[in-house]
Amino acid sequence: MDTFDISVADVEAFIDMAKRMDISSEFKRREQRGKLSMDEIREFYEELQPSIEKLAKHCDMYTYSESIAGDELHLINLLKFYMELAITVEFLREPMPSDLFPANRFMIADVSGF
């Protein structure tokens, strides 16, 4: 059995989770992070963390292309969001450190094709 096998039901559950959040760009993922409490972030991180490598490898079934859409894109955005939250749990220890430069002045470009 492939180490990276993950059940269809598990994948669908994570896709449903992604659909409930507005995380389609780097800007939105950071913004969404700022709306969550540290407890919520930790809960999300702990739920996804055991499956993250399997889910990432699962995504290799999809052709790497800018035109990806639908459930496949939802899942990829969810995994990118996990990375956004993992920094918070493993390094920052708070959703948006309040003593740093104001986030609303920082422009995050939407980089297409990558």
Add this chain to the structure above:
Amino acid sequence: MKKNYAENYETLYTPDIPELGTGPISVDSYISEEIYEKEIEYVFRKSWFYVCSASELKETGSYVVKEIPHLKKSLILVKDTSGDIKGFENACKHRGNRLIYDECPGKKTATFVCPFHGWAYNLDGTLRGIPERDRFFDIDTSTLSLTPITVAVWNGLVFYHPESKPEKSIKEYLGGMGESLKRYPFGEKVKAAEWSVEVDANWKVFVDAFQEGYHVAVVHKRTAPKLFTGSKRPSCRLSNFRLHENHRAVTTPMNPDFVPSETEALSFKLAGSALSQDGMAQRAEDMGINPGGEKDFSFDINVIFPTTFLDTSVGWYFSYEFWPVSKNKTKWVAKFYADPVKTWSERIGLEFTIVQLREALFEDLTTIEMTQKGLESGAIQQIVLSDQELAIRHQHQVLDKILSNY
């Protein structure tokens, strides 16, 4: 100048370059309107500036719009139908309206159409069409092409010069810095992230902060607590300073005892060649980076005078641009480029690095405005610099030398 940090953490570099001196630097340089105006006139109007990677203009019709605030200019960089990268002023030849209103990091078009009256231009800048042309008097359309600007492509990087006939070609301008970077595959890396911000600080406060590692243990204690510093090396000391006339380069070593966090380790595993440590030393040598042969190499900081930063590692590089807006306001653009990914798992793995770098930059930004406020307050009249801040000293010395001629 080749001293290996891995073998000699205590090395001092400044004594090897006595012409740099060791004295303080006047605060006037950061707060004087007169000095700022001279810098714009004699440095910023007479230098080459990095504007984007050629990989951002890969296909015919790909374009980038760039604002140059200190010159009140907006530029269009585009790949035309002949495959050349051309540059034009972003102004319609009818009544001067901007052809593209927003600064955009990369789009594609077949024609540039003015949003005011619909004048249209080909990708090579020539006029394509004028609505109701028969209502104009005595116009010669051959004189109504978009105003060209001076653009040069060097090793996959696109540079802009404000003068129509620069004194030096980009290759001549780069000199020894160009020689040291000529094998680096800039053109093969792909833009993965772009961030920008306008900050209330003199451009030099900003530039200074990014060419020393002395601040790392303090400023980046949250985002990179173990990447550059550890128990054996409590300070992030840069090594192998290289001065190339007006430009300079230095190597940033990693903490040899660095142990990645759980997700960080996973991202290295997933991200493929962009973050792979396999064959790092040989790959770095092939690319001409890490010339001092640091065992624990992270990246080189390459500063092309006055404000272009190209920080090069094996699988990635990032660029910084600093565009003066006024004496105490600077627009900053940071871009992260990496080896092209082939799969979604590689892309997901790279996301951690993108987020980590972005958050580290937030930490840097926090100090910039606070430093400017301190300098403007009159509390201090001069700044003192350590051996590790010699790149700042060099930058000021180059500037002083240029400005002293005027």
